[in-house]
Amino acid sequence: MPEGSHRFQVGPIGCTVLSDGYYSYPASWFFPNADPAELSRAMASHHLPQDSVLSPYTCLLIETGRHIVLVDTGAGETSRTSGAIQARLDMAGIRPKDVDTVILTHAHADHIGGAIDLCGRPAFPNARYVLSETEWEFWTAARTDLSHLRVPDAAKESISSMARRCLGVLRHQIEPIDRETEIVPGVVAIPAPGHTPGHLAVLIASEGHYLLNLGDAAVHPLHLERPSWQNGFDLAPDRALDTRRRLMDRALADDMHLMAFHFPFPSVGRVAVNNGGWLWTPGW
Numbered sequence: 162m163p164e165g166s167h168r169f170q171v172g173p174i175g176c177t178v179l180s181d182g183y184y185s186y187p188a189s190w191f192f193p194n195a196d197p198a199e200l201s202r203a204m205a206s207h208h209l210p211q212d213s214v215l216s217p218y219t220c221l222l223i224e225t226g227r228h229i230v231l232v233d234t235g236a237g238e239t240s241r242t243s244g245a246i247q248a249r250l251d252m253a254g255i256r257p258k259d260v261d262t263v264i265l266t267h268a269h270a271d272h273i274g275g276a277i278d279l280c281g282r283p284a285f286p287n288a289r290y291v292l293s294e295t296e297w298e299f300w301t302a303a304r305t306d307l308s309h310l311r312v313p314d315a316a317k318e319s320i321s322s323m324a325r326r327c328l329g330v331l332r333h334q335i336e337p338i339d340r341e342t343e344i345v346p347g348v349v350a351i352p353a354p355g356h357t358p359g360h361l362a363v364l365i366a367s368e369g370h371y372l373l374n375l376g377d378a379a380v381h382p383l384h385l386e387r388p389s390w391q392n393g394f395d396l397a398p399d400r401a402l403d404t405r406r407r408l409m410d411r412a413l414a415d416d417m418h419l420m421a422f423h424f425p426f427p428s429v430g431r432v433a434v435n436n437g438g439w440l441w442t443p444g445w
């Protein structure tokens with residue numbers, strides 16, 4: 162397989178995780194309420210650096226035989242260390258015009274930036290772009306309140322302006338949904354609010370096999386291990402935790418594999434209940 166991609170089957174449905182790149186964030190943005198000494202011990206026990214999180218961006222290509230679906234589009238050209246999705250799709254033999262459906266888990270720049278090309282046009286010209294109606298309304302409203310995010314104001318500005326810009330370009334191809342919805346046979350979008358108001362998770366289910374894409378319902382395995390540790394990018398942390406619990410319960414009940422956009426590549430694995438949280442074991 163080409164570097165930065167990993168293919169597996171969910172029953173008859175072909176899935177490929179594609180690396181768009183990565184970005185380095187200050188650890189305090191990812192874990193704003195963690196006790197610094199405990200955080201530093203946890204990072205050390207995972208052999209991770211103390212002050213920063215090198216966070217992967219991982220999109221999901223779904224090939225059902227009838228449909229080609231992309232879940233999230235990466236960051237596009239917004240940083241020097243991301244924007245590889247078009248090249249990864251090319252290596253997988255997929256042209257932009259072949260993609261018939263793009264599901265956007267939410268409208269943060271690292272997920273929606275790759276949905277428009279360098280000329281400011283939709284990057285997947287024939288696709289419908291599925292997004293929660295709540296998400297659309299939140300980012301296109303006259304005023305977008307990001308005051309609850311615990312990241313610097315410059316980051317909030319850039320999140321807001323990128324969402325507006327991308328949604329503006331995509332407006333004629335957006336298909337909003339307002340509840341749990343089967344997007345194509347075997348692929349279901351599930352409301353998973355908290356990170357953003359209209360955040361979605363995506364379930365691929367076929368012949369008793371499951372992959373639940375969490376999107377950004379958790380952005381680091383430590384958010385599963387330590388449920389009280391919040392993510393500074395979550396607009397409503399309590400709601401995000403409720404969502405995380407609901408998704409974990411669902412995954413455990415049906416013995417699902419999970420995927421999370423920002424987890425260590427290839428970003429797939431399983432969870433088990435552990436000490437009031439969930440332990441992440443990578444692998445398919």
Ligand SMILES: [Zn+2]
Binds near residue numbers: 271377422423
């Ligand atoms: Zn993200």
